[in-house]
Amino acid sequence: MGGRGAGKTRAGAEWVRASVEGALPLSPGRCRRVALVGETMDQVREVMVFGESGIVNCSPPDRRPVWQATRRCLVWPNGAEAMVFSAHDPEGLRGPQFDAAWVDELAKWKRARETWDMLQFALRLGDHPQVCVTTTPRNVGILKELLELDSTVVTRAKTEANRANLAESFLEEVRARYGNSRLARQELDGVLVTDVDGALWSHDVLEAAQRQPVPESFDRIVVAVDPPAGEGRASDACGIVVVGVVCEGPPQAWRAWVLEDATVQGVSPTGWAEAAASAYDRWQADRVVAEVNQGGAMVETVLRQVAPQVPLRKVTATRGKAARAEPVAALYEQGRVGHAGVFAALEEQMGLMTVQGFQGQGSPDRVDALVWALTELVVAPMSGYRRPALRLL
Numbered sequence: 001m002g003g004r005g006a007g008k009t010r011a012g013a014e015w016v017r018a019s020v021e022g023a024l025p026l027s028p029g030r031c032r033r034v035a036l037v038g039e040t041m042d043q044v045r046e047v048m049v050f051g052e053s054g055i056v057n058c059s060p061p062d063r064r065p066v067w068q069a070t071r072r073c074l075v076w077p078n079g080a081e082a083m084v085f086s087a088h089d090p091e092g093l094r095g096p097q098f099d100a101a102w103v104d105e106l107a108k109w110k111r112a113r114e115t116w117d118m119l120q121f122a123l124r125l126g127d128h129p130q131v132c133v134t135t136t137p138r139n140v141g142i143l144k145e146l147l148e149l150d151s152t153v154v155t156r157a158k159t160e161a162n163r164a165n166l167a168e169s170f171l172e173e174v175r176a177r178y179g180n181s182r183l184a185r186q187e188l189d190g191v192l193v194t195d196v197d198g199a200l201w202s203h204d205v206l207e208a209a210q211r212q213p214v215p216e217s218f219d220r221i222v223v224a225v226d227p228p229a230g231e232g233r234a235s236d237a238c239g240i241v242v243v244g245v246v247c248e249g250p251p252q253a254w255r256a257w258v259l260e261d262a263t264v265q266g267v268s269p270t271g272w273a274e275a276a277a278s279a280y281d282r283w284q285a286d287r288v289v290a291e292v293n294q295g296g297a298m299v300e301t302v303l304r305q306v307a308p309q310v311p312l313r314k315v316t317a318t319r320g321k322a323a324r325a326e327p328v329a330a331l332y333e334q335g336r337v338g339h340a341g342v343f344a345a346l347e348e349q350m351g352l353m354t355v356q357g358f359q360g361q362g363s364p365d366r367v368d369a370l371v372w373a374l375t376e377l378v379v380a381p382m383s384g385y386r387r388p389a390l391r392l393l
Helices: 008-020 041-049 112-122 141-148 159-165 168-178 182-187 203-210 269-282 297-306 321-333 344-352 365-383
Strands: 033-038 066-068 073-075 081-086 100-104 130-134 220-226 237-246 255-261 287-291 312-315 337-339
Touching (some): 008 041, 008 100, 008 130, 033 041, 033 112, 041 100, 159 168, 203 344, 220 269, 255 365, 269 287, 287 365, 297 312, 321 365
Parallel strands (some): 033 100, 220 287, 255 337
Antiparallel strands (some): 073 081
16 A cells, blocks of 8 residues: 555566566466456556556566557466456456456455455465555555455555655645645555544545536535634634535525635734635625634624625524534535535545544634535525425315
């Protein structure tokens, strides 16, 4: 398991080379038969076989395999063969048999369990069939089950482990943008990030939100603000989240999209008010929604000083953060909220919000702003909507 660019492909290619060139045990008089399994045929061919770190480019000229396109097979000078398969077609693994396999990016396969099961039945040659799995970890069942097996040996590598072969600007940019978020620990550190017990938003739900296609226009857009309680300390953040809604049918059918996380940290009240006003102008929003529990009239005063004409709705929290967040989390579970991108810091806080409260450090300022925005756009209209009904007298 490793981060993006950590060298997983090279590790898998070298493992296959060691296998077919005799470094691994093999029954006398028999050539190695290997299965190469990726998410799609194109990915197997372009990454595992012909990629910069793939098998062909890692092999010395005198031991370089030949690609037989019609058979979808690599053939080595010593007679060893490696056949390619797609995880989109698990049934393709019925019939062939192997004594080794290289599986790439198992954690992102759509049909991971079916393909993995079919592969196990195909590994029936030799004295000690083995599989090399190279993947960036994700919180999926098949990977967690594999890690728990006594027969599994795990190695890990961060993206920085392969720094010599990566653009320095790439590492600086992704570390600056994603920091120590859940996404960074998964995609850069190669750590399996599991859901917190009782989390209102699971990893799968957040990934599903990221895959929602974003519409070209919205019926309403609001900028929600959760002002900090402090006076501009570096640890204080002002949650600012922009959300748009498409109002088709009754409110129970409305769908919303998170458009931007414009949260600012360590700024003065004027600073966060300017950031909120800028988001309002940038998205041509309809309204700013601001929580006034912390600061009361000061919140409106500061916003009016910066943007006098901005329509403002003041909201006051009368329930706990978790209780306010539960109806919004339900919208996500129903597939009615999408994310127009990856909002690492926001999604980090969402993953730490549980029915018992926030399990992270500090205040969930970004989640609070998200909850106020979706409450304004979807939850409140739903609660005030009555379906047509028949009353019997």
